[in-house]
Amino acid sequence: MNNTEIVKQSLKRRYAKEKRFQLYGKLAVLTGFVFLALLLLDIVTKAIPAFETTEVQLTIPLDRNSLEIAEDATLDEETLRAINYGGLIKKSLRNMFPEVRKRKDKKELYSLASSGAEFDLRDKIIANPELIGGEPLTLWLKADDDIDTYYKLQKVTSRISEKQIAFVQTLQDNGQIRTSFNTTFFTASDSREPEQAGIRGALLGSFWTLLVTLLLSMPVGIAAAVYLEEFAPKNRFTDFIEININNLAAVPSIVFGLLGLAVFINFFGLPRSAPLVGGLVLSLMTLPTIIISSRAALKSVPPSIKEAALGLGASHMQTVFHHVLPLAMPGILTGAIIGMAQALGETAPLLMIGMVAFIVDVPGGMLDSATVLPVQIYLWSDSPERAFTALTAATILVLLGFLVVMNAIAIYLRKHFERRW
Amino acid sequence: MNDDHAPHISGHISKRFDSELEDIRNKVLSMGGLVETQVKDGIRALMTSDSAVAERVGNDDYKINAMEVEIDEECVQILARRQPAASDLRLLVAILKTITDLERIGDQAEKLGRFELELIDEGSSSKEFVKLEHLGELVSRMLNRALDAFARMDVDVALKTIKKDEKVDKEFESLMRQLITIMMEDPRTIKQALRVSWCARALERIGDHSINICEYVVYLVHGKDVRHIAYDDLKDQIRDIV
Amino acid sequence: MPEDAVNKTPDAMTDFEKIEGTIGENLIHNPKFSTRNVDVFYDEKQAIFNASLDIGHNEVIALIGPSGCGKSTYLRSLNRMNDTIPSCRVTGDLTLDGENIYSKKMDPVLLRARVGMVFQKPNPFPKSIYDNVAYGPRLHGLARNNAEMDEIVITSLQRAGLYEEVKDRLNEPGTGLSGGQQQRLCIARTIAVSPEVILMDEPASALDPIATAIIEELIDELRENYTIAIVTHSMQQAARVSQRTAYFHLGKLVEVGETNQIFTNPRHELTENYITGKFG
Numbered sequence: 001m002n003n004t005e006i007v008k009q010s011l012k013r014r015y016a017k018e019k020r021f022q023l024y025g026k027l028a029v030l031t032g033f034v035f036l037a038l039l040l041l042d043i044v045t046k047a048i049p050a051f052e053t054t055e056v057q058l059t060i061p062l063d064r065n066s067l068e069i070a071e072d073a074t075l076d077e078e079t080l081r082a083i084n085y086g087g088l089i090k091k092s093l094r095n096m097f098p099e100v101r102k103r104k105d106k107k108e109l110y111s112l113a114s115s116g117a118e119f120d121l122r123d124k125i126i127a128n129p130e131l132i133g134g135e136p137l138t139l140w141l142k143a144d145d146d147i148d149t150y151y152k153l154q155k156v157t158s159r160i161s162e163k164q165i166a167f168v169q170t171l172q173d174n175g176q177i178r179t180s181f182n183t184t185f186f187t188a189s190d191s192r193e194p195e196q197a198g199i200r201g202a203l204l205g206s207f208w209t210l211l212v213t214l215l216l217s218m219p220v221g222i223a224a225a226v227y228l229e230e231f232a233p234k235n236r237f238t239d240f241i242e243i244n245i246n247n248l249a250a251v252p253s254i255v256f257g258l259l260g261l262a263v264f265i266n267f268f269g270l271p272r273s274a275p276l277v278g279g280l281v282l283s284l285m286t287l288p289t290i291i292i293s294s295r296a297a298l299k300s301v302p303p304s305i306k307e308a309a310l311g312l313g314a315s316h317m318q319t320v321f322h323h324v325l326p327l328a329m330p331g332i333l334t335g336a337i338i339g340m341a342q343a344l345g346e347t348a349p350l351l352m353i354g355m356v357a358f359i360v361d362v363p364g365g366m367l368d369s370a371t372v373l374p375v376q377i378y379l380w381s382d383s384p385e386r387a388f389t390a391l392t393a394a395t396i397l398v399l400l401g402f403l404v405v406m407n408a409i410a411i412y413l414r415k416h417f418e419r420r421w
Numbered sequence: 422m423n424d425d426h427a428p429h430i431s432g433h434i435s436k437r438f439d440s441e442l443e444d445i446r447n448k449v450l451s452m453g454g455l456v457e458t459q460v461k462d463g464i465r466a467l468m469t470s471d472s473a474v475a476e477r478v479g480n481d482d483y484k485i486n487a488m489e490v491e492i493d494e495e496c497v498q499i500l501a502r503r504q505p506a507a508s509d510l511r512l513l514v515a516i517l518k519t520i521t522d523l524e525r526i527g528d529q530a531e532k533l534g535r536f537e538l539e540l541i542d543e544g545s546s547s548k549e550f551v552k553l554e555h556l557g558e559l560v561s562r563m564l565n566r567a568l569d570a571f572a573r574m575d576v577d578v579a580l581k582t583i584k585k586d587e588k589v590d591k592e593f594e595s596l597m598r599q600l601i602t603i604m605m606e607d608p609r610t611i612k613q614a615l616r617v618s619w620c621a622r623a624l625e626r627i628g629d630h631s632i633n634i635c636e637y638v639v640y641l642v643h644g645k646d647v648r649h650i651a652y653d654d655l656k657d658q659i660r661d662i663v
Numbered sequence: 664m665p666e667d668a669v670n671k672t673p674d675a676m677t678d679f680e681k682i683e684g685t686i687g688e689n690l691i692h693n694p695k696f697s698t699r700n701v702d703v704f705y706d707e708k709q710a711i712f713n714a715s716l717d718i719g720h721n722e723v724i725a726l727i728g729p730s731g732c733g734k735s736t737y738l739r740s741l742n743r744m745n746d747t748i749p750s751c752r753v754t755g756d757l758t759l760d761g762e763n764i765y766s767k768k769m770d771p772v773l774l775r776a777r778v779g780m781v782f783q784k785p786n787p788f789p790k791s792i793y794d795n796v797a798y799g800p801r802l803h804g805l806a807r808n809n810a811e812m813d814e815i816v817i818t819s820l821q822r823a824g825l826y827e828e829v830k831d832r833l834n835e836p837g838t839g840l841s842g843g844q845q846q847r848l849c850i851a852r853t854i855a856v857s858p859e860v861i862l863m864d865e866p867a868s869a870l871d872p873i874a875t876a877i878i879e880e881l882i883d884e885l886r887e888n889y890t891i892a893i894v895t896h897s898m899q900q901a902a903r904v905s906q907r908t909a910y911f912h913l914g915k916l917v918e919v920g921e922t923n924q925i926f927t928n929p930r931h932e933l934t935e936n937y938i939t940g941k942f943g
């Protein structure tokens with residue numbers, strides 16, 4: 001038997017082995033994909049209802065008598081604010097269902113409308129005082145979250161009664177109930193009532209926090225990386241620093257939260273729950289990531305380019321700033337964006353510094369109390385109301401959307417600015 | 422002279438280069454052997470009036486020519502392919518020149534054979550040529566020494582051989598004087614005497630070519646061109662290098 | 664004997680011992696560059712042992728020797744490129760026009776403007792062809808206005824024999840050129856700052872014979888205005904372009920001489936063996 005035959009015989013086995021190996025690989029990838037798809041599917045299906053909201057058509061009488069305003073009273077803001085809008089809505093509901101008499105039934109009837117509906121009505125009237133004294137106003141107001149859940153999902157739960165189902169049926173027959181796009185989700189802040197809850201506060205909280213993180217960790221991280229990589233003498237001390245930076249990247253993020261609590265809040269006395277403190281803490285956390293990835297990017301710049309510049313008589317500093325840094329920039333930016341994405345999704349350290357508080361106001365700056373998207377998710381996932389489940393999923397979707405966008409920017413930057421040498 | 426100065430043909434990282442050089446050198450040596458035989462036979466033919474030998478000398482020259490062409494070709498190949506430097510370069514240059522001289526020596530040997538045949542045709546005897554015996558011996562020994570020096574890259578032998586040139590010149594001159602005297606005494610001998618002088622001339626040329634070969638050996642070993650230098654200066658120069 | 668020689672094979676050790684000093688004309692009258700008793704260390708490891716070599720004005724000197732013998736190390740010590748390697752230490756007297764280049768007074772940045780370097784691998788900046796050449800002059804403020812800069816760039820490219828090929832695409836990236844063109848671009852970039860000495864570390868090692876020939880021709884022309892030291896592994900190239908040749912072996916400068924002499928009749932056995940391709 002000569003060599004060719006020996007090889008031939010083993011060939012079959014080798015190919016089979018290769019095929020098998022490829023199969024394992026494909027299976028692994030497939031498994032990953034299936035899990036991802038399941039996860040996304042679950043989130044998306046859960047999230048869809050949150051983007052819709054149920055509204056009930058009410059006819060509000062606007063004559064001065066019903067509004068309990070004296071005929072000669074001026075319609076200044078104070079008067080308008082004093083109007084009992086809740087009563088108006090109740091009255092309107094009673095008018096729609098005159099057969100309801102019992103106190104208990106009435107209560108169920110009233111709960112068709114959201115407790116926030118009166119504020120929407122108030123805002124509408126204050127904005128258009130000329131309506132007063134005119135025709136009764138027909139308008140769509142938010143339904144209560146339980147009604148909303150029932151109507152959207154057509155599922156009976158313990159939180160809705162037979163009576164209410166009957167009311168909804170009647171409304172539906174008269175075309176007085178509908179679903180529409182849930183703008184509240186994007187324009188409102190947190191609320192105890194799911195139909196009035198939105199992510200605007202958390203979104204802005206995240207924005208302020210990330211802004212602080214970006215402004216702090218990018219310059220500091222890049223400067224540290226450039227110094228360590230290009231200028232620092234290589235000795236025990238810098239080795240020690242290097243090891244510690246690598247270790248920092250592996251520290252559980254909650255530790256940074258504890259540190260932030262101890263240093264920024266307790267020692268420096270910065271306000272709790274503020275994006276400034278959140279940003280500081282997240283900076284601490286992303287700094288190692290940015291430093292490590294920036295150093296890797298700087299290291300990958302071919303030394304021949306450096307030598308070329310030095311050989312032409314550029315100083316060390318000029319070499320770094322004219323050639324090394326620009327060439328490393330795509331890598332540095334990618335690292336930074338990935339670090340920021342990490343920061344965007346971080347919850348644990350922020351819990352420690354009080355960004356978990358229930359905050360209804362939209363933060364206007366870095367020192368206002370705020371929460372952030374992942375913390376909002378955490379909060380809502382804990383709430384008992386069924387409608388919050390959908391909100392949680394929707395918020396996750398929004399968060400994922402931002403992460404995808406950020407990563408896409410990272411990829412774009414790398415592809416676009418990357419140059420071959 | 423110290424031996425370690427002689428370049429080694431072997432020792433290249435490329436074994437094939439070694440064997441190519443060795444091969445070429447062997448061919449030069451066998452060409453040298455052939456030339457030596459031709460010269461010896463030529464002289465013998467003169468001394469003994471042996472027409473068979475004379476004829477053979479005349480006919481065998483083509484072998485030498487063919488070898489020259491062959492070796493030439495191989496040298497060019499090596500020059501093109503290996504781009505030799507230093508001692509390898511000097512070896513090839515020395516070989517290229519040596520074979521030219523060997524070929525010329527071959528031509529002179531052929532001449533000896535041809536003259537002898539012509540003389541036999543004219544019914545002349547070998548006696549007149551007895552006078553050439555000493556010169557013949559001298560140059561054939563020089564040729565032998567030159568080839569020896571080349572084979573062993575022995576500068577010592579080469580230098581000694583170069584020194585013999587003076588002797589050859591003296592011998593040649595005295596021969597010429599004798600022949601001129603003979604011709605003046607008896608003009609009928611002019612024809613024979615001229616032939617003898619041509620033969621002496623051929624032998625003297627063989628000596629010159631042998632000396633050339635010796636000079637190539639010096640160049641090969643020391644990288645010094647010693648042509649056209651008086652012998653005493655030459656000796657000094659060699660001493661400088663060593 | 665340095666201690667690292669002890670670890671070497673007996674053959675290498677005897678080789679190392681065989682080199683007692685430099686033979687040949689390593690010192691010349693009125694040199695441009697003069698180096699005396701140069702030792703170079705990488706940490707504890709000595710890479711150059713007591714090398715003394717002069718480089719003349721408008722001379723092309725070829726540095727040859729086996730891989731790892733210290734040619735690049737020696738070359739890089741001439742423009743203090745070794746300063747960029749923290750572990751590297753150079754001792755000895757190195758003077759350029761009589762000025763000690765390792766003295767405190769000598770600014771390495773200025774030195775490198777005077778002693779330019781072309782590297783083994785073409786390393787154009789990932790910038791346009793124009794900017795590649797203009798970088799050095801811009802750095803040193805050699806041009807007062809754009810017209811002057813254009814002038815410098817164009818003449819440099821012309822002298823490097825590249826202008827005709829790239830004149831229509833000066834704004835395209837230098838990295839888009841072929842290897843030979845890139846190397847000529849690097850040469851143009853080096854001569855744009857008008858150095859006095861050009862160091863070349865195997866400048867044609869990655870090039871085809873045509874590009875190599877162009878660069879060799881260029882070196883020949885540059886010799887009129889510059890002093891050039893070139894490291895090469897091609898014996899033929901060293902023989903073609905240089906007037907003098909220096910042979911390094913195991914960190915020692917073994918032999919220096921006229922190129923003609925080195926390539927026909929080297930004096931040292933090690934030089935002979937290296938040039939003819941024999942075992943050491």
Ligand SMILES: Nc1ncnc2c1ncn2[C@@H]1O[C@H](COP(=O)(O)OP(=O)(O)OP(=O)(O)O)[C@@H](O)[C@H]1O
Pocket residue numbers: 705708710728729730731732733734735736737748750
């Ligand atoms: N940065 C460095 N650190 C430590 N040792 C080095 C360094 N650079 C070179 N050396 C050592 O110094 C010696 C000489 O190296 P050098 O690069 O000068 O050789 P070379 O002659 O240029 O070789 P080549 O022809 O392969 O380029 C080698 O033994 C090498 O291992």
Ligand SMILES: [Mg+2]
Pocket residue numbers: 734735736864
């Ligand atoms: Mg090198």
